[in-house]
Amino acid sequence: MRLSRFLLPVLKETPSEAQIASHRLMLRAGMIRQEAAGIYAWLPLGFRVLKKIEQIVREEMDRAGAVEMLMPTLQLADLWRESGRYDAYGPEMLRLTDRHERELLYGPTNEEMITEIFRAYVKSYKALPLNLYHIQWKFRDEQRPRFGVMRGREFLMKDAYSFDLDEAGARRSYQRMFVAYLRTFARMGLTAIPMRAETGPIGGDLSHEFIVLADTGESVVYCDKRVLDLPIPDETVDYAGDLTPIVEEWGGRYYAATEDVHDPSLFERTPEDQRLQTRGIEVGQVFYFGDKYAVPMKATVTGPDGVERPIHGGSYGVGVSRLLGAIIEASHDDAGIIWPDAVAPFGVGIINLRAGDADVDLACETAYAQLQAAGLDPLYDDTDERPGGKFATMDLIGLPWQLIIGPKGLKDGVVELKRRATGEKRTLPMAEALAELTRL
Ligand code: ATP
Ligand code: MG
Numbered sequence: 001m002r003l004s005r006f007l008l009p010v011l012k013e014t015p016s017e018a019q020i021a022s023h024r025l026m027l028r029a030g031m032i033r034q035e036a037a038g039i040y041a042w043l044p045l046g047f048r049v050l051k052k053i054e055q056i057v058r059e060e061m062d063r064a065g066a067v068e069m070l071m072p073t074l075q076l077a078d079l080w081r082e083s084g085r086y087d088a089y090g091p092e093m094l095r096l097t098d099r100h101e102r103e104l105l106y107g108p109t110n111e112e113m114i115t116e117i118f119r120a121y122v123k124s125y126k127a128l129p130l131n132l133y134h135i136q137w138k139f140r141d142e143q144r145p146r147f148g149v150m151r152g153r154e155f156l157m158k159d160a161y162s163f164d165l166d167e168a169g170a171r172r173s174y175q176r177m178f179v180a181y182l183r184t185f186a187r188m189g190l191t192a193i194p195m196r197a198e199t200g201p202i203g204g205d206l207s208h209e210f211i212v213l214a215d216t217g218e219s220v221v222y223c224d225k226r227v228l229d230l231p232i233p234d235e236t237v238d239y240a241g242d243l244t245p246i247v248e249e250w251g252g253r254y255y256a257a258t259e260d261v262h263d264p265s266l267f268e269r270t271p272e273d274q275r276l277q278t279r280g281i282e283v284g285q286v287f288y289f290g291d292k293y294a295v296p297m298k299a300t301v302t303g304p305d306g307v308e309r310p311i312h313g314g315s316y317g318v319g320v321s322r323l324l325g326a327i328i329e330a331s332h333d334d335a336g337i338i339w340p341d342a343v344a345p346f347g348v349g350i351i352n353l354r355a356g357d358a359d360v361d362l363a364c365e366t367a368y369a370q371l372q373a374a375g376l377d378p379l380y381d382d383t384d385e386r387p388g389g390k391f392a393t394m395d396l397i398g399l400p401w402q403l404i405i406g407p408k409g410l411k412d413g414v415v416e417l418k419r420r421a422t423g424e425k426r427t428l429p430m431a432e433a434l435a436e437l438t439r440l
Helices: 021-028 044-063 077-083 111-121 167-187 225-229 244-253 320-330 358-373 387-397 407-411 430-439
Strands: 032-036 039-042 074-076 094-097 103-106 130-139 154-164 192-196 206-213 219-224 256-258 275-290 300-302 308-310 312-319 348-352 378-381 401-405 414-419 425-429
Touching (some): 021 320, 039 044, 044 154, 111 312, 130 167, 154 167, 167 192, 167 312, 192 275, 206 219, 219 225, 348 358, 348 387, 401 407, 401 430, 407 414, 414 430
Parallel strands (some): 348 378, 348 401
Antiparallel strands (some): 074 103, 206 275, 219 275
16 A cells, blocks of 8 residues: 555644543544544544454454354344343433334344344254354443543444353353453454453353453453463364363463452462452453343254253353554554554555655665565555654554665665564665565
8 A cells, every 4th residue: 555545644743632542542543533422433544453353353253163144233122122121221222213113223232133033043952052243333322432442332343142052052152252262362462361250231140351451441450460471272272172171271270350240358369479450451251141031032942852942142242443442552652553463454664765766766666566465565655754754654553564765775775674563673685674574
C-alpha cells in the first residue's frame, strides 16, 4: 500500500477525551473514529488489525473443533421471552420496533438464538458434541462507554456455544475452549491469565475470565505470579485427548481470581513473595451453564437409551474489538504503538526520505515491489512530508520493521533497517536488508 493512496489521518495533538494510552494511540494513529458514544467507525489502519485478530481467533476456534456460522445482529424479543431474559436483561439491551410493530432487539449475546437453531435441527445424541460459533457485532447500551474500543456500546465479539449430552461431555467442551483461548491470546503476544469468575447474568456454575494484566484495566485481580510463567500449549495439542492436566495447571494449581469471587483465605495460601494484586482487562470469558437455556427453551436430544433429555451447554466469548485496546496497553512506548508481528497492520514500513529524487524513488519502488512479492505487505511512505514527520508517523503506527531509504545512504549503497520494538537501527546494503526482511 502506498501511503499517498491510503487514508491515515494521524493526529499530532493528544485527544483530550482519551484517558488511557490505547484509546489515545488508536485515535492518534487514525485507526478509529467515534461516531457516537461507544460507537466507532474502523478506519483502514484499525480495520486491518481487527481482521488479523479476528483471523487468529477463527483459526484457533477451528483447530479446537468449533464450527463457524453467522447469526444476525437483530433478534426477536419473543425469543428472549422464552428464556426469561427479555425482562431480566435491563437497560443495557437496545430494544426496537419494526414497521409491523414487532419487537426486536440488537443482540448483546446469542444463547437464545443458537438454542433455537440447535433445537430445530438436532434431535439425537449422535450429533454431539457440537460447538457452533460466530464473529458478529454486539450491542450493549453500556452506562459508561469509555476507553475507546475497550468498553464500546457496539463491539465485535466471537461467541461460541457448545452442546453436549451430559455434564462430563460439557466439561470436555469447556476444556477445549479453555485451551484454545490460551493459544489464541498467546498468538497475539498477550499473556492472558484464566481467573475463576462469577457466572453473572449468563448463569451456571463454572466460569473463567481471561485477563490481560494492565494498570489501566477495569478488573481487580489477585493471582500467584507463577501462573505468568506457565507454558502455552503448542499447535500439536490434542483436542481429542484429555486436556484436564493443562486446565488444572492453568486454572487450578495457582490462585488467580477476579474481585467478584476473590477469597482472601485462599490467596493467603500463596507464598507472600508470589502474591500479585493488580488490575487487568477481561479479553474473554468461558462459561458452563448446564441446562439453563435447554430447559425453558426445550432443547432436548434423545440419548443412546432412547430417553429424551435437555442438553448441557456452555458459551465462550472473546472481545475481538476490545483486544486491540488490550494489545496496545500491553505493547507501546512514548512514541506510539508496538504491534506484535502477528497482528501488525502492515509487515514493514518503507520510508522515502526524499520523494521526487529519481534515485531514491527508484530504490524505494524496487524495495516496495520485492517486499510485496515476498508477501510482507509493506506500507510505502511515498509522500512529500519531511523526514521528521515520517519517522514520527511510522513509530506511532508501530509496524514491526522500518526500511529507511535516503539520498545520503544510497550514495554508499546502503539503507537503514529499524526494528520498532527495540529501536535497534542498522545500516546495511539494500540487498542485505531485503534478504533479511524476506527471510522472516
Ligand atoms: P465486562 O465485565 O467487561 O462488562 P462482560 O463480562 O459483560 O464484560 P461477556 O458477556 O463475558 O462480557 O462478553 C465476552 C467478551 O466480550 C468479554 O470478555 C469482553 O472481552 C467483550 N466485551 C464485553 N463487553 C464489551 C464492551 N462493552 N466493549 C467491548 N468488548 C466487550
Ligand atoms: Mg465477561
